[in-house]
Amino acid sequence: MDRKEELAVGRRLLGHIDGRTTDLADDLFRNKVIAYSCRERARLERERLFRDHPIFMALGTRLARPGDYLTEDLAGLPVLLARGTDGTVRAFANICRHRGAPVAQGCGNARAFACPYHGWTYDLTGRLLGTTDKVAFAGLDLASHGLVPLPAAEKHGMIFVRPKPPRPGEVGAIDVDATLGVMAADMDALELDSYPIFSVDRITPRINWKFAIDTFLEGYHIPHLHRKTIGPYFIGNCGTFDAAGANGRMCVARTSIDAVRTLPEAERNYRPHVISVYQLFPNTIVIWQVDHIEIWRAFPHRDDPGRCDVEMTIYKPADSDRPDSYWEKNRDIAIRTVMEEDFPLGERMQVGFESGATDEVIYGRNEPSLVHFHRSIRAALGVAA
Ligand code: FES
Ligand SMILES: [Fe+2]
Incomplete structure (x- = not known):
């Protein structure tokens, strides 16, 4: 104050x-x-x-460096929060697009996330980098099988996430100042x-x-x-x-x-x-x-x-x-x-x-x-x- x-x-x-x-x-x-x-x-x-309200996740300092990430179950939704190489914090449903395993566990620093189940990899922006067994998944469009993004925002040193994937056409951006009010x-x-x-x-x-x-x-x-x-x-x-x-x-x-x-x-x-x-x-x-x-x-x-x-x-x-x-x-x-x-x-x-x-x-x-x-x-x- x-x-x-x-x-x-x-x-x-x-x-x-x-x-x-x-x-x-x-x-x-x-x-x-x-x-x-x-x-x-x-x-x-x-x-x-x-699901509808922005949820406070952490102070920005908890993910201080590019590649820092944390995972958490938000009232039943597994969430992955990661700071990209561009300094932006992004949030995703921590659910592999192959068969649903969490792609990251706990917290730490990573350049990419490799799913522990069959080894699919995702970058810090959630993009699917590749599958293992290229023959079995030939024809799969990598670009549309990234991690499901969740609205996230960082302001006043605080990170918020809305733990609900936006519907098609919905932006769902978080206004931190409106969330905090006075x-x-x-x-x-x-x-x-x-x-x-x-x-x-x-x-x-x-x-x-x-x-x-x-x-x-x-x-x-x-x-x-x-x-x-x-x-x-x-x-x-x-x-x-x-x-x-x-x-x-x-x-x-x-x-x-x-x-x-x-x-x-x-x-x-x-x-x-x-x-x-x-x-x-x-x-x-x-x-x-x-x-x-x-x-x-x-x-x-x-x-x-x-x-x-x-x-x-x-x-x-x-x-x-x-x-x-x-x-x-x-x-x-x-x-x-x-x-x-x-x-x-x-x-x-x-x-x-x-x-x-x-x-x-x-x-x-x-x-x-x-x-x-x-x-x-x-x-x-x-x-x-
Ligand atoms: S569930 Fe992730 S690679 Fe199979
Ligand atoms: Fe008390």
């Missing part, structure tokens, strides 16, 4: 701390438990949220292309994907669930929230924020004391962690509403001379807090949801980010509850 916005958010946070208040949603919000457990709802979400200015100000990747962690908790996002959208639970980990460093149940279309920004204060009070407002630097949690619809959380960027993404399982794939990536500043052990410690805190405290509790909540013993959950007025997230989902799904 720019300096004016930083001061305004800082002022709001100090006001909340002094008044023991927090930004409030306009009303309580009730959500049906089936939103977390129903197969039909999960199918609708995969179709409407995970949050584009914040993302630009973060200078994300100056943060190289430090670590990637993946887990598959037995929770609905929305719970994996919910857990980042309120500071109400911090002094309770995290009292032994991050609790002492944050002012719990206190924060600002600003919607940006279906996206949102929540800011929470570290207890160290009191240090700014000794300075006149124009000289205050809130950056070391305020964590910004950006919610990128539908499934990404970008956290400005004062001196590094932590990004969480959650994807629904392709069939079970009670499972998801979660990825946490840490990007560290390029110009930092801190040793790797410092970033490792940050990674460890994030893992211990979320994967050992939030998600294990979430797995027990998921069991409760699937038991059918309760009908609904309630998001409080002090959880405006959560309310906004679930309202945005309902709007995108076209459902009333």
